[in-house]
Each structure stands twice: as structure tokens, then as C-alpha cells.
Amino acid sequence: MDPLRDEARSRPTMREVAALADVSLKTVSRVVNDEPGVSDGLVERVRRAARTLDYQPNLTASSLRRNDGKSKTIGLLLENVANPFSGALHRAVEDVARARGVLVFAGSLDEDHVRERELATAFVSHRVDGLIVVPAGHDQSYLAMERKAGTPMVFVDRPPTLLDADAVLTANEDGARRAVSHLVDHGHRRIAYLGDFATISTAVERYAGYAAALDRAGITVDPAIVRHDLHTSEAARLALVEVLDVDDPPTAVFASQNLITIGAIRALRDRDLHGVVGLVGFDDILLADLLEPGLTLVVQDVAAMGVLAAELLFRRLDGDTALSVRHILETRLVTRGSGEIPGPYA
Amino acid sequence: MDPLRDEARSRPTMREVAALADVSLKTVSRVVNDEPGVSDGLVERVRRAARTLDYQPNLTASSLRRNDGKSKTIGLLLENVANPFSGALHRAVEDVARARGVLVFAGSLDEDHVRERELATAFVSHRVDGLIVVPAGHDQSYLAMERKAGTPMVFVDRPPTLLDADAVLTANEDGARRAVSHLVDHGHRRIAYLGDFATISTAVERYAGYAAALDRAGITVDPAIVRHDLHTSEAARLALVEVLDVDDPPTAVFASQNLITIGAIRALRDRDLHGVVGLVGFDDILLADLLEPGLTLVVQDVAAMGVLAAELLFRRLDGDTALSVRHILETRLVTRGSGEIPGPYA
DNA sequence: CTGAAAGCGCTTACAG
DNA sequence: CTGAAAGCGCTTACAG
Numbered sequence: 186m187d188p189l190r191d192e193a194r195s196r197p198t199m200r201e202v203a204a205l206a207d208v209s210l211k212t213v214s215r216v217v218n219d220e221p222g223v224s225d226g227l228v229e230r231v232r233r234a235a236r237t238l239d240y241q242p243n244l245t246a247s248s249l250r251r252n253d254g255k256s257k258t259i260g261l262l263l264e265n266v267a268n269p270f271s272g273a274l275h276r277a278v279e280d281v282a283r284a285r286g287v288l289v290f291a292g293s294l295d296e297d298h299v300r301e302r303e304l305a306t307a308f309v310s311h312r313v314d315g316l317i318v319v320p321a322g323h324d325q326s327y328l329a330m331e332r333k334a335g336t337p338m339v340f341v342d343r344p345p346t347l348l349d350a351d352a353v354l355t356a357n358e359d360g361a362r363r364a365v366s367h368l369v370d371h372g373h374r375r376i377a378y379l380g381d382f383a384t385i386s387t388a389v390e391r392y393a394g395y396a397a398a399l400d401r402a403g404i405t406v407d408p409a410i411v412r413h414d415l416h417t418s419e420a421a422r423l424a425l426v427e428v429l430d431v432d433d434p435p436t437a438v439f440a441s442q443n444l445i446t447i448g449a450i451r452a453l454r455d456r457d458l459h460g461v462v463g464l465v466g467f468d469d470i471l472l473a474d475l476l477e478p479g480l481t482l483v484v485q486d487v488a489a490m491g492v493l494a495a496e497l498l499f500r501r502l503d504g505d506t507a508l509s510v511r512h513i514l515e516t517r518l519v520t521r522g523s524g525e526i527p528g529p530y531a
Numbered sequence: 532m533d534p535l536r537d538e539a540r541s542r543p544t545m546r547e548v549a550a551l552a553d554v555s556l557k558t559v560s561r562v563v564n565d566e567p568g569v570s571d572g573l574v575e576r577v578r579r580a581a582r583t584l585d586y587q588p589n590l591t592a593s594s595l596r597r598n599d600g601k602s603k604t605i606g607l608l609l610e611n612v613a614n615p616f617s618g619a620l621h622r623a624v625e626d627v628a629r630a631r632g633v634l635v636f637a638g639s640l641d642e643d644h645v646r647e648r649e650l651a652t653a654f655v656s657h658r659v660d661g662l663i664v665v666p667a668g669h670d671q672s673y674l675a676m677e678r679k680a681g682t683p684m685v686f687v688d689r690p691p692t693l694l695d696a697d698a699v700l701t702a703n704e705d706g707a708r709r710a711v712s713h714l715v716d717h718g719h720r721r722i723a724y725l726g727d728f729a730t731i732s733t734a735v736e737r738y739a740g741y742a743a744a745l746d747r748a749g750i751t752v753d754p755a756i757v758r759h760d761l762h763t764s765e766a767a768r769l770a771l772v773e774v775l776d777v778d779d780p781p782t783a784v785f786a787s788q789n790l791i792t793i794g795a796i797r798a799l800r801d802r803d804l805h806g807v808v809g810l811v812g813f814d815d816i817l818l819a820d821l822l823e824p825g826l827t828l829v830v831q832d833v834a835a836m837g838v839l840a841a842e843l844l845f846r847r848l849d850g851d852t853a854l855s856v857r858h859i860l861e862t863r864l865v866t867r868g869s870g871e872i873p874g875p876y877a
Numbered sequence: 878c879t880g881a882a883a884g885c886g887c888t889t890a891c892a893g
Numbered sequence: 894c895t896g897a898a899a900g901c902g903c904t905t906a907c908a909g
Contacts, residue, residue, distance in 0.1 A: 209896045239676040244656045245591045246886035267622035276613035310590045330585040555880045592902035
């Protein structure tokens, strides 16, 4: 017989450890769970038997019977685990969860509300203890039953809709307004707007901030230099190239998201206008300081958002039943050059 | 009574669905699992009852009893979920897993072998069906029992040590050799090396490629311009600033990893030598094309590695018991300017 | 086609 | 201090 084709050896159970140590199942359970009231001799015998068999407790079985029913897992629904925003959020959540011995399921939604519901439901079927969600859709009522069953949920970056739950959000409108006012202060009055899908709440809020800043400066929004529904760098690049070709083109650009900012930079390069047309972007970008000119950006503290969300979730798991809360974090404008290029009214 | 403080409503069980539909537990199980041989009338009654109660099957309970014992989860051990390499790998694995209805646990190791063992053990206790590992340590023998229990494991980027398992690796030495030969071809003979922790196998292999390329060109490795154990951008920046200050300084630099490449760029800026000293880096970097000069890089197809690893894992889960395999993927040299700056011997 | 009994690996509730 | 019985929510193996 080929030894490689041998039937897989099955994992040792508590029952087998008990047999080897010649004690009852319950005694093994006590030792494994560090419960008090087992004589030193038995503890030693059980420990030895467990080590001999390389016993690993089955957490899914214990959680099934346990009174609290906790699985020691949480589910994290992200836009895309491969993008930097999601990665930073994920890491912050992981660190808080790790300190509590909790494992993290993560998944990508790609702005697809069907995928959101599928993944959230899958997490629920796996009996996660809680959910942290960057929602893709605008109806989370499908989670109502699970909420009533006591599963805590914290929404991040975007609020829940048709569901009562905690949220950790960014002051998007304020951040965008400051970004655009910054351009106005540097002498720009023709400022283009490049935005993500208008179905995304943060995109809507950032556009509102753009419009508010213009209004405050007595400038009318010109649809000819406003573009929504850009979701990739390439879409943003193409859009800005077009916008730069209109009569009376913009002297500055507000890019409402990191991929869009990257597309905007490429468009300015294409038209040889980098360092000439002003640019402020929303969201941090790696290497922003190494570009020429350096990128002026409105940044969020994503790690802080993740920590806050996770701590809130665990507080709920610990029994906090206060009314749902909504944390709103301020942004910071980091000036590096691209936003300080003087406009015609400087 | 405050309704918010009401006791949490417990989730409906299969037994409750059975009671409402007035059928046996087994009939509900058949309907939920789409087993054939239930009359249309009963299927309808059960479906209605399940919908009324918003019944969600408990996968952890079913996997406990199920013959195959599969949990429909896998564990993914990464260097750091927040870095781009890990994110791209994660996403590729997720996509393959999703197509099979499998959820992904992910976690960060931070190059810490203790953390590796803790996290791998935690995944095992949660009874994942398989493990995809970018190992931090150099001894995976602690997984031997789990391997014998039939849990498939695929190692990515770095091979397993003291454990027989599949691996998906990069041709690191070859990639580094080509990168350094490229600099030699452009007239450089004083080429600095900046490397990650010498405990990381990929760092060792890339250094070997550096040394081989110099050897092939008849150049002796000079320890004065070779720096190992750099793990952050800042460490790399400081190291290169020092190296640029030696007598007979390098005219080009090989940076063996993406954070190191970024640190190297900063150092060249600090000394006002960007565009003067040649630079080739290993690993892709976002915006590499937007820097000046553009970054010449040796890149790996990380998504392809992730897909390959996940497909291999699922093939094993489907019963493939062939000997362990080792896939080695080639790299690609992408020239954008920084590696084509002519050296003194051009 | 339908269901009653046993059991997955563990913890609970109780007895000695 | 130790253990035998029952049961978590399901699926299996079997009977009718």
C-alpha cells in the first residue's frame, strides 16, 4: 500500500483523551477549560494525555453547547480587501479582535448590494458573534431578525439604512468643503468635481461639500465641469481629459476619492498640466509626498475608525444595550503642493 | 419595561420550523438541504414556515454532524492584511473560495513565528477545511498532526519547513539577477543592495540573485554598500543615506522589496540624487509610473499566485492525493526610467 | 415519501 | 474532587 494514500488519521477527541488518561470526559473538559476543582494529579494526567495525542479542542462543538453560544468569530464586510482603505480598516479590526481571542472573517462586496446580502447571510449562517459592515446597498432590513437575535453590528464609512445599528462615519461634507475652500483661497474659481458612484453616500456628501464651498464663495456650480459615477482611475482620467477640453476649462480639480485622484493625476500629465492646474483629493494615497508636485489631500484616520468600530462592537458583545450611537470623525487637510498652485484670482 | 432591554429573541431552530410546518425535523432537514424525495406539498409548507420564522440554518451544527465534517471555511495567514501584497493575494483567494461557497478567515503575522503558530492553531481549533500560509517562521512541524488529519495546506511566497505541503513560489533569485544585470547593462558597476530581514527566505534568494549578477559581470560584492535586515521604509531610507556617503558611493541601487524601494526613493531625494543614481526595485508599487523618473521594477503576478494557491487547495480538498507540488512563477522586469539611467561605464 | 432514534464533540446541570 | 446523563442543532442510518 502507498502510505500517502492511507486513510487520513482522524483528529483526537476529548473522549479519546479521557480514555488515555483514564478519567471521565467531564474531567478532561474541566482541564481543557482551566476550570478549578480538579486535583493536581488528574490535571497532570489529562495534560499529558492531551499532549501525547496532540489534542486540539473543537471550538465549533463547544460553542454549540455553550450557554453564551459565542463562536469567537466576527464578520467583516469590506468594499474590497485589496484596496488600501479596506486593508487599513481590516488590520485595525483584527488587532482589537485578536486581543480578545476572536477570529475575523473578511469579504469583498465590490459595491454590489446582492453580494452584501449573500455574504452577510453566509456570516450569519456561520454564527459570527458580530458584524462590521461597510455597506454596498441601501437597505439593511434583511439583518433585522439577526439584530433582534442579539448580534451586534457596527457600520463603518456609510450608515445603515432601514436598520437600527451603530455607525462610525467620516465628516465627508466638511472635509470636502474645506478642500474646495482651500482651492478657492488659492485663487481658483473654476474648480472641477470628479466623483464616485452617486449611489454611494460618501460620494453624495462630498459633492455637497463641494457645492457648499462654491456657494459660500459666490460661485455657481457648472455642470460642464462636474462628473459623477467615476469608479476607476481610468474612468476618472478619461472624464478629466474631457473636462479639460471644455471652453473656459477648470484651473483646479477636486477629486473625491483615491482612485479618482490617481486618474486625475494621469489626466493632468496627459495634458501636460500637472503643476499648472490645482488638485486636492479625498483619501490618503501612498507616495503622495513623492509625486511632483506633492499631493494635497483630505485624509481620514482609517485605523482609528477600525479600532473605534471594533471596540464598539465588543462593548455591545459585553452587554452594552444603550441606544445606537453614531461616531463622526473629522478629516485633516494635508498640504503638499498640488493644492497650493495659485489660480487666476490669487 | 424598556423594549430595548428586552431579552434577545433567540434564533429559530429547525425544530421550530418543523413544529410550525407540522412535519418532522428530518423533513425540514431534507427541504433545507434540497434533498429529493419530499412531496411538493410538504416542501411548500416547510418553505413557508422557514420564511415566516426567517430561519437561517446553523452551519456550525450541521458541519459537526455531517460525514465530511467540512466547515466551508479556510484560513489565510498573511504577513499583514494592510499591505498591498497581502491584499492582492487575499482577494484572489477570496474569489476562488467564493465560487465554492467557502468563507475566508484572514490574519496578519507581522513576521512573528509565535503569532504564526498561535493563529494557525486558532484556525485549526475553528476547524477550517484548509490553510493558505505565507509563513513567518522556519518550522511548520507543529502542523504535522493536522496535515495527517487530512487538512490541506498550501504555502505561498515562502516554502514550508519541516513539513510536507504544497507551495506556490516566485523565482526570486532569477528576478533579482535580471534586475541587477539590467543595471550592469546600463553601465553600473557600483550597485548597492538593500534587503529585508535575512531570516526571510525571499530576501535570501534575492540577495543570491544580486550576488550572482555581480559575479557574472566580474564584480566583487562590496559589503560597504550591502545592507540587510531593513524592514521598513524608514530603515531603508536611513541605510541608503549612509551608503551614499561612503567613499566611492554606488551609482545604482537594487531594492529587494516594495517598502525598501520607497525608502530608497526618499533617500535619493534627500541627497538630491533621484534621476542620477539608478534604481530597480523588487515588487510592484502603486503609482510607479507617476514618479519622476518612473520606477523600473521586478514584478510578480500576485493575483495569479493567489488563484493558483486556492485552486491547488480546493483540488486537495476534492481528494487529490498526489505528491506535494511546488509551483514557481516567473517575474517580469518593467522598465520605466529609474533603471535605465546610464552609469559611468555606459 | 416520511419519521423516530442515535450521535457529531462538546458543556450544562446535577448527583455523589 | 469526580462523573453519568442530557442536550446544543443538526445529519446519519435505518425503519416503515
